[in-house]
Amino acid sequence: MKKINWDLNNISWKDITPGGIVEVPGSASDTITGEWRSDKPIWDKDKCKQCLICFPVCPDSSINVSEGKMVGIDYDHCKGCGICANQCPFGAIEMVREG
Amino acid sequence: MGKRDRLSGNEAVAVAMRQINPDVVAAFPITPSTEVPQYFAAFANDGLVDTEFVPVESEHSAMSACIGAEAAGARTMTATSANGLAYMWEMLYIAASSRLPIVLAAVNRALSGPINIHNDHSDTMGARDSGWVQLYGETNQEAYDNFIMAVKIAEHPDVCLPVMDCYDGFITSHSVEVIELLDDQDVKNFVGEYKPKAYLNNPNGKVSMGPLDMPAYYFEHKRQQAEAMKNAKRVILEVSEEFYKLTGRKYGLFEEYKMEDAEVAIVLLNSTAGTAKAVVDELRSKGVKAGLIKIRVFRPFPVDEIVAALKGLKAVAVMDKADGFNGAGGPLFTDITSALYGKADVKVINYIYGLGGRDVRTDDIEVVYDELLKIAETGSVKSVYNYLGIKE
Numbered sequence: 001m002k003k004i005n006w007d008l009n010n011i012s013w014k015d016i017t018p019g020g021i022v023e024v025p026g027s028a029s030d031t032i033t034g035e036w037r038s039d040k041p042i043w044d045k046d047k048c049k050q051c052l053i054c055f056p057v058c059p060d061s062s063i064n065v066s067e068g069k070m071v072g073i074d075y076d077h078c079k080g081c082g083i084c085a086n087q088c089p090f091g092a093i094e095m096v097r098e099g
Numbered sequence: 100m101g102k103r104d105r106l107s108g109n110e111a112v113a114v115a116m117r118q119i120n121p122d123v124v125a126a127f128p129i130t131p132s133t134e135v136p137q138y139f140a141a142f143a144n145d146g147l148v149d150t151e152f153v154p155v156e157s158e159h160s161a162m163s164a165c166i167g168a169e170a171a172g173a174r175t176m177t178a179t180s181a182n183g184l185a186y187m188w189e190m191l192y193i194a195a196s197s198r199l200p201i202v203l204a205a206v207n208r209a210l211s212g213p214i215n216i217h218n219d220h221s222d223t224m225g226a227r228d229s230g231w232v233q234l235y236g237e238t239n240q241e242a243y244d245n246f247i248m249a250v251k252i253a254e255h256p257d258v259c260l261p262v263m264d265c266y267d268g269f270i271t272s273h274s275v276e277v278i279e280l281l282d283d284q285d286v287k288n289f290v291g292e293y294k295p296k297a298y299l300n301n302p303n304g305k306v307s308m309g310p311l312d313m314p315a316y317y318f319e320h321k322r323q324q325a326e327a328m329k330n331a332k333r334v335i336l337e338v339s340e341e342f343y344k345l346t347g348r349k350y351g352l353f354e355e356y357k358m359e360d361a362e363v364a365i366v367l368l369n370s371t372a373g374t375a376k377a378v379v380d381e382l383r384s385k386g387v388k389a390g391l392i393k394i395r396v397f398r399p400f401p402v403d404e405i406v407a408a409l410k411g412l413k414a415v416a417v418m419d420k421a422d423g424f425n426g427a428g429g430p431l432f433t434d435i436t437s438a439l440y441g442k443a444d445v446k447v448i449n450y451i452y453g454l455g456g457r458d459v460r461t462d463d464i465e466v467v468y469d470e471l472l473k474i475a476e477t478g479s480v481k482s483v484y485n486y487l488g489i490k491e
Contacts, residue, residue: 013319013326018259019198020320021297022307 029077034062037080039095041073047092054084054093101281101346108271111243111278112178112204112264113138117148118286119250122173122293125153125164127183130216131268132206135178158183162190162201169199170308172298174250178204180268181222182211188226194261195230196324197309200253200295201261203231204246207369207420208268209455217456218268220368221421224430230324232262232331233398235368237354239276242266244348245395247281250290251338257330265397267370269456281346289345332399352401354393355408357383361390363471364409366435367418368394371452371459378464389468394431402438409435410443413475416467418487420453428484446474452487463488 017023050070055063062078064071073084085093106114113135116124124143126136136154143152151168155161161177168175179187184205194201210221223233232252234245242264249262266272281289297306312320332352339350354372357379358364365375372393382389392408394401409415417436419429427433432449439445450467453459467487474480 011316011319013322016316016319016323017297018320018323018327019196019308020310020312020316022310023297023304025305025307 032076033060034074034076034078037075037078038098039080039082040075040098041078041080041082041085041093042096043070043073044092044094047090049090049092051089053087053089057083057087059083101279101285103277103279105275105277106239106243107134107273107275108239108242108266109134109204109206109273110138111239111280112246112266113142114280115243115246115286116176117142118281118283119174119176119247119290120148120287121150121176123151123153123165123168123175124177125155125161125168125175126177126179127155127158127161129158129180129183131208131218131272132178132180132183132204134272135204135206158186159190162187162194165201166190166194166197166199169194169201170197170298171300172293172295174254174293175199176202176204178206180206181208181216184222184226185210188229191226191229191231191261193309196320198259198324198327199261200250200259202246202249202253203261203263204242205233205263205265206268206272207265215455216268218270218370219420219454219456220265221454223263223265224421226263227398227430230260230328231398232258232260232328232335233396234262234264234335235395235397236264236266236271237370237372237393238278239271239274240278240348241350241395242271243278243280244342244346244350247286247289248335248338248342248350251341252331252335254293254295255330255334255338256296258327258334260324260327260331265369270370279346279348285345289342328399332396332401335396350395352394352396352404353408354395356391356393358390358392358408360388362388362413363415363468363475364390364392364412365416365418365464365467365471366392366394366405366409366431368397368420368431371418371420371464374459374461375464378461378468381461381465382468387468387472389471397431397434400434400438405435405438406442409439409445412445414471415445415447416450416471417447418450418452418467420451422451422454446478446480448474448480448483448485450485450487457488459488
């Protein structure tokens with residue numbers, strides 16, 4: 001697969017793609033968007049019963065799951081919407097102020 | 100060889116569309132452009148084209164469908180007029196900035212209000228800064244020829260911009276003239292196959308189009324778009340030369356009528372050129388050195404060429420079939436005078452004329468030349484911003 005060039009800050013108008021065409025689609029995972037977040041979800045491993053409700057409700061695919069188990073939160077893409085904390089039946093996710 | 104046929108301007112453009120056989124036509128009817136998709140829908144229904152004809156529910160949707168189709172990799176076209184064009188506004192800019200070579204038959208009609216269905220240029224003049232190439236034509240033949248050339252200009256890799264084929268509502272769109280049609284095969288060969296570099300339905304090179312463009316990149320995209328418009332001037336001349344070799348019909352950036360030794364001249368667009376040429380002939384027969392410039396390519400604006408053509412004239416009248424509402428003059432006048440600024444010292448006056456289909460006859464045009472001759476003789480301009488044929 002073609003590797004996307006993220007060093008666009010210094011790209012000349014002569015070299016940029018016409019109309020902003022993205023030549024490598026499906027590349028959202030390569031872009032760090034978590035810095036927009038103002039509230040941060042904190043996962044408490046001990047309270048978690050692995051029901052995995054947080055996984056389908058996350059709008060940004062930021063619940064990391066490995067071998068059928070919740071293993072953590074992808075802070076590179078989590079926007080801090082808090083839906084996971086709100087939906088968790090066991091109070092295993094808590095929202096805290098970022099920074 | 101082509102064949103001669105008598106067709107209305109709209110019918111001629113619909114025939115051009117049939118000969119081009121585009122992949123998609125999406126359109127919504129509005130007077131006076133309705134006949135273009137109407138004739139074309141019949142061609143599609145009769146199996147004369149392979150086109151997917153999309154009868155949408157509004158002009159905003161028409162242009163949106165065109166954008167989607169063109170982005171997918173389909174050669175796409177449409178037609179509209181006046182408020183239909185206004186309703187496309189948002190999408191016109193998206194088509195141009197996404198660099199999608201859509202072709203639009205823009206049948207000029209007065210923009211409401213007050214509501215009026217007749218011809219002036221207030222619709223396409225409003226879209227002059229939307230990033231579309233604009234070609235204007237005087238006759239049915241020119242509307243037909245420009246439409247065929249538009250495809251090739253739009254799709255050229257150095258341009259990749261949408262093109263409007265502008266011609267006067269009713270005067271050109273509905274009047275029947277004998278015109279020379281190209282053979283279907285010649286049109287097919289001339290426009291060739293549409294081969295976009297990047298498109299959504301390309302299985303070998305998936306792309307995303309129309310992304311969010313933040314301050315770090317947006318400016319560069321606009322600069323690149325501006326360059327494409329500059330390139331369009333050269334490409335239009337190349338395509339016109341190729342068309343000349345095929346048909347013997349010569350097109351430039353503008354037509355110069357009896358300009359070689361002219362001392363006074365009118366500059367205008369579209370069908371009024373025919374009326375003005377009759378007046379030029381009449382004046383020439385009396386020994387008056389009158390000339391006419393009919394702009395064909397309004398976007399990109401042929402700045403240097405206009406300066407060369409008007410330099411040395413004693414007086415020039417720019418005639419606008421749309422007011423500028425800037426308190427100073429019409430849009431063509433503004434472009435002509437800014438082209439001349441610092442490059443040629445020519446006395447230029449402006450006439451707003453024919454709004455909402457007000458008839459403009461030879462005796463109206465004579466008034467303009469009379470005024471120009473007075474300026475040429477006295478060297479003084481009484482009034483710059485004028486209205487021709489208004490009831491005082």
